[in-house]
Amino acid sequence: MIPFNKPFIVGNELKYIEEAVKSGKISGDGIFTKKCHTFFEENFGFQKVLLTTSCTDALEMAAILCNIQEGDEVIVPSYTFVSSANAFVLRGAKIVFVDSYPDNPNIDPAEIEKHITEKTKVIVPVHYAGIACDMEKIMELAKKHDLFVVEDAAQAIDSYYTFSDGTKKALGSIGDFAAFSFHETKNIICGEGGMLVINNPEYNVRAEIIREKGTNRSAFFRGEVNKYGWVDLGSSFLPSEILSAFLYAQLENLGAIQEKRIRIWKEYYRNLLPLQEKGFIKMPEIPAFATNNAHMFYITCRNYEERSNLIQYLKTKDIHPVFHYLSLNKSEFFLKDNDPIDIPNSDHFTDCLLRLPFYFELEEAEQKNINNMIHEYYSLLEK
Numbered sequence: 001m002i003p004f005n006k007p008f009i010v011g012n013e014l015k016y017i018e019e020a021v022k023s024g025k026i027s028g029d030g031i032f033t034k035k036c037h038t039f040f041e042e043n044f045g046f047q048k049v050l051l052t053t054s055c056t057d058a059l060e061m062a063a064i065l066c067n068i069q070e071g072d073e074v075i076v077p078s079y080t081f082v083s084s085a086n087a088f089v090l091r092g093a094k095i096v097f098v099d100s101y102p103d104n105p106n107i108d109p110a111e112i113e114k115h116i117t118e119k120t121k122v123i124v125p126v127h128y129a130g131i132a133c134d135m136e137k138i139m140e141l142a143k144k145h146d147l148f149v150v151e152d153a154a155q156a157i158d159s160y161y162t163f164s165d166g167t168k169k170a171l172g173s174i175g176d177f178a179a180f181s182f183h184e185t186k187n188i189i190c191g192e193g194g195m196l197v198i199n200n201p202e203y204n205v206r207a208e209i210i211r212e213k214g215t216n217r218s219a220f221f222r223g224e225v226n227k228y229g230w231v232d233l234g235s236s237f238l239p240s241e242i243l244s245a246f247l248y249a250q251l252e253n254l255g256a257i258q259e260k261r262i263r264i265w266k267e268y269y270r271n272l273l274p275l276q277e278k279g280f281i282k283m284p285e286i287p288a289f290a291t292n293n294a295h296m297f298y299i300t301c302r303n304y305e306e307r308s309n310l311i312q313y314l315k316t317k318d319i320h321p322v323f324h325y326l327s328l329n330k331s332e333f334f335l336k337d338n339d340p341i342d343i344p345n346s347d348h349f350t351d352c353l354l355r356l357p358f359y360f361e362l363e364e365a366e367q368k369n370i371n372n373m374i375h376e377y378y379s380l381l382e383k
């Protein structure tokens with residue numbers, strides 16, 4: 001059986017967990033959490049990072065930091081995971097869903113501009129499959145209209161955007177805030193986990209407080225205040241040292257993980273390209289300003305029925321590809337309080353996009369089998 005995803009261990013994960021346990025401290029912000037923070041700040045140009053227990057938590061922290069009030073509008077792509085929207089709904093925001101490009105699931109900046117109003121407060125670009133949104137255009141819109149930008153970079157570790165002046169920046173280092181995920185389906189994992197990036201130092205102190213249940217406990221442990229107490233909104237957003245220990249072992253192997261994933265991605269692309277040339281499927285598009293972090297390999301089928309049949313066909317061969325998001329504007333939760341709206345490109349990806357099995361331990365023979373079976377499906381169609 002070839003599953004869609006398989007969690008993996010690459011190095012010292014279990015050894016570091018044991019070390020954390022033996023050190024006598026397994027609550028948050030110990031040695032391994034600090035090692036992870038330093039790693040991210042030094043390698044990706046993030047001004048400040050805070051590990052969280054999920055990307056969802058990091059998005060919720062960002063919503064508090066943006067000071068979302070009842071009725072504020074937040075622009076979110078319709079083709080995304082629920083957390084990109086839910087984190088802001090929890091603070092009373094009204095979500096304004098915007099479409100993707102026709103040939104790329106990322107949010108289309110021209111569509112963003114049409115939906116900006118007096119009430120707009122935040123734009124949430126989601127870097128789908130780890131491929132950058134057009135951040136130069138999005139940052140220009142944000143500047144012009146005085147908006148926050150919160151990057152949903154859940155899938156975007158080790159991926160970059162190049163501005164028109166040639167400056168290259170890591171995804172997550174461009175918006176005011178960014179949220180990453182270390183859920184077991186992402187490139188770098190710890191089971192459940194995430195990280196908030198704060199790119200404007202004015203928010204450093206408040207971010208720490210929100211993460212520590214609304215207290216100034218972090219400043220107290222650094223000796224900056226002589227007692228700590230309740231000073232703001234907050235929740236318990238920090239992960240235990242057991243998770244950070246696992247994560248740090250993965251970070252030590254980031255290079256090897258990425259090298260392997262890129263090899264798998266390129267092999268899918270090389271092998272399946274003839275099916276695009278025959279007009280059966282579309283391959284992922286990588287704009288000139290973006291790099292590829294090989295988070296995911298997806299194809300886009302011609303229609304819903306063909307995709308369903310392909311899924312069924314591969315399942316009979318013990319291969320388990322999966323479709324992805326369902327347009328959030330069509331969700332039960334959104335339609336409860338909102339009128340139906342038409343967001344066609346998002347619906348196209350809802351119906352036609354298919355993610356192929358992709359994990360660190362995927363073997364060459366397994367991948368060859370997957371590719372052969374996809375070719376076989378289309379050769380049967382041709383007959």
Ligand SMILES: *Cc1c(COP(=O)(O)O)cnc(C)c1O
Pocket residue numbers: 053054055056057080081083084126152154155180181182183192193194
């Ligand atoms: C995985 C993912 C999330 C949620 O991450 P968690 O760490 O599970 O909270 C949010 N947004 C996107 C785009 C994702 O891919």
